[in-house]
Amino acid sequence: MSLIEWDHAKLSVGIESIDREHQVIVEFINDIAKNINKNAPADYLEMLFDRLISYTQYHFASEEAYFKHLSMQDVLLHRLQHKHFIEQLYAYKMDVHHNVTTVLLDNLLDWFVSHIQSEDRKLIQAINK
Numbered sequence: 001m002s003l004i005e006w007d008h009a010k011l012s013v014g015i016e017s018i019d020r021e022h023q024v025i026v027e028f029i030n031d032i033a034k035n036i037n038k039n040a041p042a043d044y045l046e047m048l049f050d051r052l053i054s055y056t057q058y059h060f061a062s063e064e065a066y067f068k069h070l071s072m073q074d075v076l077l078h079r080l081q082h083k084h085f086i087e088q089l090y091a092y093k094m095d096v097h098h099n100v101t102t103v104l105l106d107n108l109l110d111w112f113v114s115h116i117q118s119e120d121r122k123l124i125q126a127i128n129k
């Protein structure tokens with residue numbers, strides 16, 4: 001079972017390529033949750049985290065290319081949030097042998113969804129101005 005389903009009305013930022021990247025990240029997190037529920041081996045979960053981390057880094061770089069449209073304060077906040085998310089992903093990957101649960105992943109998704117709805121939408125609005 002997925003932790004969340006992609007809900008276009010709730011999650012779209014209005015730029016198709018960014019929406020697609022967000023959708024892939026949600027799918028990758030759901031995939032990790034499904035494999036935790038299936039008691040998949042830790043090595044396999046680590047590989048899934050590596051895939052999620054590298055794709056998320058790619059996605060953040062594609063967003064950060066638009067940062068020139070933001071105020072310095074918004075750039076700092078947005079960049080800090082991206083950095084925090086990547087750190088969380090590395091921490092979960094390190095802990096995959098012990099404590100990574102679907103509840104933690106659910107919290108991660110909550111954070112990601114609220115990031116999309118606040119910072120990413122703010123960025124897209126600034127680009128469209």
Ligand SMILES: [Fe+2]
Pocket residue numbers: 022059063116120
């Ligand atoms: Fe994003």
Ligand SMILES: [Fe+2]
Pocket residue numbers: 063078082115119120
């Ligand atoms: Fe972002």
